[in-house]
Amino acid sequence: MNAPDKLQALLSLTREPFPASTKVYVDGALPGVKVPMREIALTNGERVTVYDTSGPYTDPTAEIDVRKGLAPVRAGWIEARGDTETYVGRQRAALDDGVKNEDLHGDRINALRAEAAGLQRTPRRAKAGQNVSQMHYARQGIVTPEMEYIAIRENGKREWMREYLGDAEREARLKGNAMGARIPEIITPEFVRDEVARGRAVIPANINHPEVEPMIIGRNFLVKINANIGNSAVTSSIEEEVEKLVWSMRWGGDTVMDLSTGRNIHTTRDWIIRNSPVPIGTVPIYQALEKVGGVAEDLTWNIFRDTLIEQAEQGVDYFTIHAGVRLPFIHLTTKRRTGIVSRGGSILAKWMITHHKENFLYTHFDEICEIMKAYDVTFSLGDGLRPGSSADANDEAQFAELRTLGELTKTAWKHDVQTMIEGPGHVPMHLIQANMDEQIKHCDEAPFYTLGPLTIDIAPGYDHIASAIGAAMIGWMGTAMLCYVTPKEHLGLPDRDDVKQGIIAYKIAAHAANNAKGHPGSRARDDAMSKARFEFRWRDQFALGLDPETAESYHDETLPKDSSKEAHFCSMCGPKFCSMKITQDVRDYADKLGVDEQAALAQGMAEKSAEFKAVGGELYIPIHKA
Ligand SMILES: C[C@H]1O[C@@H](n2cnc3c(N)ncnc32)[C@H](O)[C@@H]1O
Ligand SMILES: Cc1ncc(COP(=O)(O)O)c(N)n1
Numbered sequence: 001m002n003a004p005d006k007l008q009a010l011l012s013l014t015r016e017p018f019p020a021s022t023k024v025y026v027d028g029a030l031p032g033v034k035v036p037m038r039e040i041a042l043t044n045g046e047r048v049t050v051y052d053t054s055g056p057y058t059d060p061t062a063e064i065d066v067r068k069g070l071a072p073v074r075a076g077w078i079e080a081r082g083d084t085e086t087y088v089g090r091q092r093a094a095l096d097d098g099v100k101n102e103d104l105h106g107d108r109i110n111a112l113r114a115e116a117a118g119l120q121r122t123p124r125r126a127k128a129g130q131n132v133s134q135m136h137y138a139r140q141g142i143v144t145p146e147m148e149y150i151a152i153r154e155n156g157k158r159e160w161m162r163e164y165l166g167d168a169e170r171e172a173r174l175k176g177n178a179m180g181a182r183i184p185e186i187i188t189p190e191f192v193r194d195e196v197a198r199g200r201a202v203i204p205a206n207i208n209h210p211e212v213e214p215m216i217i218g219r220n221f222l223v224k225i226n227a228n229i230g231n232s233a234v235t236s237s238i239e240e241e242v243e244k245l246v247w248s249m250r251w252g253g254d255t256v257m258d259l260s261t262g263r264n265i266h267t268t269r270d271w272i273i274r275n276s277p278v279p280i281g282t283v284p285i286y287q288a289l290e291k292v293g294g295v296a297e298d299l300t301w302n303i304f305r306d307t308l309i310e311q312a313e314q315g316v317d318y319f320t321i322h323a324g325v326r327l328p329f330i331h332l333t334t335k336r337r338t339g340i341v342s343r344g345g346s347i348l349a350k351w352m353i354t355h356h357k358e359n360f361l362y363t364h365f366d367e368i369c370e371i372m373k374a375y376d377v378t379f380s381l382g383d384g385l386r387p388g389s390s391a392d393a394n395d396e397a398q399f400a401e402l403r404t405l406g407e408l409t410k411t412a413w414k415h416d417v418q419t420m421i422e423g424p425g426h427v428p429m430h431l432i433q434a435n436m437d438e439q440i441k442h443c444d445e446a447p448f449y450t451l452g453p454l455t456i457d458i459a460p461g462y463d464h465i466a467s468a469i470g471a472a473m474i475g476w477m478g479t480a481m482l483c484y485v486t487p488k489e490h491l492g493l494p495d496r497d498d499v500k501q502g503i504i505a506y507k508i509a510a511h512a513a514n515n516a517k518g519h520p521g522s523r524a525r526d527d528a529m530s531k532a533r534f535e536f537r538w539r540d541q542f543a544l545g546l547d548p549e550t551a552e553s554y555h556d557e558t559l560p561k562d563s564s565k566e567a568h569f570c571s572m573c574g575p576k577f578c579s580m581k582i583t584q585d586v587r588d589y590a591d592k593l594g595v596d597e598q599a600a601l602a603q604g605m606a607e608k609s610a611e612f613k614a615v616g617g618e619l620y621i622p623i624h625k626a
């Protein structure tokens with residue numbers, strides 16, 4: 001099998017729709033606005049609709065050919081705005097893929113490179129004097145199709161949610177604490193526009209990434225999650241990375257960062273972007289460093305600038321730019337337990353110390369803004385001085401950088417360039433709130449995008465859990481996007497299975513945060529699950545879960561028969577001790593007597609307790625509380 005065929009074969013594994021699910025599309029008012037959602041058909045006839053990040057891959061009617069890439073859903077919108085032009089892009093160089101000579105590639109890589117050449121679209125940029133950022137449009141009062149798309153996507157199908165959550169007493173009791181966020185009952189396209197204009201939300205959508213299904217990152221919207229993928233000098237291939245991309249979207253990744261630092265960086269990115277309906281982020285300094293053979297002090301503004309153009313032409317939607325790592329802050333890290341753990345941060349620190357010069361990303365920041373607005377690339381202002389251990393959390397180095405990121409946000413906003421702020425890292429639970437407060441205070445509510453944070457340092461192998469705890473907390477407090485951590489953190493490069501573990505852990509954190517914030521309707525899926533659980537609809541429980549396959553296989557480990565899917569118990573308590581079954585017996589008993597449950601309990605107390613004593617007297621007490 002040649003390389004692209006191998007890739008196509010790998011992807012067929014991940015093309016199955018989810019159990020009981022179909023892809024539905026909701027049309028908007030603007031031309032071409034067709035928003036995908038996943039509809040889950042339950043066995044009792046109910047239908048539950050959920051946010052869908054999986055793209056065309058879970059649509060059996062979509063034609064997927066990794067050689068051609070996905071359909072350009074945004075192309076018509078971008079063209080209709082009339083403010084961009086196609087042009088002969090930057091000439092590709094062998095060095096873009098980290099080799100000095102084209103012939104040094106192996107046959108397999110050459111095949112993938114040849115195919116990728118066909119994938120590359122003719123680049124587009126803003127016409128002279130134009131600014132094509134969503135923030136610029138928003139500030140002109142323009143509601144773009146991307147904004148309408150997002151409004152529909154964020155609302156989901158509120159009808160079924162309302163129906164599910166119809167109980168007024170329960171709603172009042174569970175209404176959520178938004179912790180300062182202001183989430184409207186219904187997200188309108190105008191609200192999206194206003195939040196983007198204000199800088200409180202970003203829509204990462206490069207004009208050279210027309211395949212993107214628009215999404216939004218902001219405190220007053222659903223909490224999003226990002227998955228990091230990419231190769232390293234030690235391991236992985238283009239095929240594996242494209243597979244990780246599709247895999248992470250399938251399990252719910254809202255954006256993906258390609259953090260490749262090994263070979264074939266340019267070609268890997270071609271394959272990823274052309275096959276990605278989610279926004280792609282990168283850290284351009286990684287590729288710039290490859291171009292100078294890994295010698296940090298040889299980096300120059302020109303090489304960096306060339307890399308920005310290269311990646312903007314390919315369609316990268318957001319760039320991590322570590323412009324806040326300033327020369328005067330480096331000495332603040334010397335007493336730290338773990339120094340500088342950010343790759344970008346450490347590279348720039350090395351450059352600054354060697355040349356004894358200010359960070360060139362800081363000194364050239366306005367020029368970077370000019371590039372960002374010509375393609376609508378969003379800033380993710382990097383936290384190069386984030387703490388790498390609890391011991392270093394919330395120290396002066398971290399906060400000095402954060403204040404600088406606040407200054408840079410204001411500069412970016414002067415250019416109408418969309419901006420989010422990266423945050424840590426390793427932060428114990430009691431310091432998380434202070435982190436969020438400092439960010440809101442200094443960065444004027446620009447969206448916060450945090451790596452975890454990891455709440456403890458002693459869980460290698462389980463850092464997805466150690467960090468999902470912190471992620472849930474900071475998501476509730478106002479962080480707009482949670483960057484996942486996988487079980488391999490601190491140990492090695494994650495593979496496809498680690499990606500899934502990281503995503504599921506972060507879906508849990510993000511959903512917990514959405515429910516706690518009281519995001520309208522967010523709780524409805526929990527309610528649907530609980531109802532299915534109480535009614536012993538096992539297949540519905542699997543289908544409603546974040547990971548249906550695992551749920552079903554765990555259930556079937558002990559009770560594999562089809563008939564067990566109707567059983568009113570599982571192997572945890574068995575048929576006689578199943579508390580939900582016993583509760584239902586009580587309810588049935590009440591029904592039979594033709595009285596309500598409470599009256600029945602009063603009436604039948606003696607009778608029932610005698611009956612239950614046969615299986616264990618204490619059981620009767622928890623039932624009332626259940
Ligand atoms: C900043 C975060 O990025 C992660 N990270 C860095 N490179 C990669 C990669 N190629 N794949 C996955 N995660 C990566 C680190 O583990 C850290 O958590
Ligand atoms: C949330 C977050 N922070 C930082 C980075 C960049 O990585 P690094 O700073 O190590 O170069 C990242 N990818 N995501």
Ligand code: SF4
Nearest residue numbers: 341343489490491492
């Ligand atoms: S994850 Fe590994 S390579 Fe990266 S900073 Fe830590 S020890 Fe170094």
Ligand SMILES: [Zn+2]
Nearest residue numbers: 341388426490
């Ligand atoms: Zn770490």
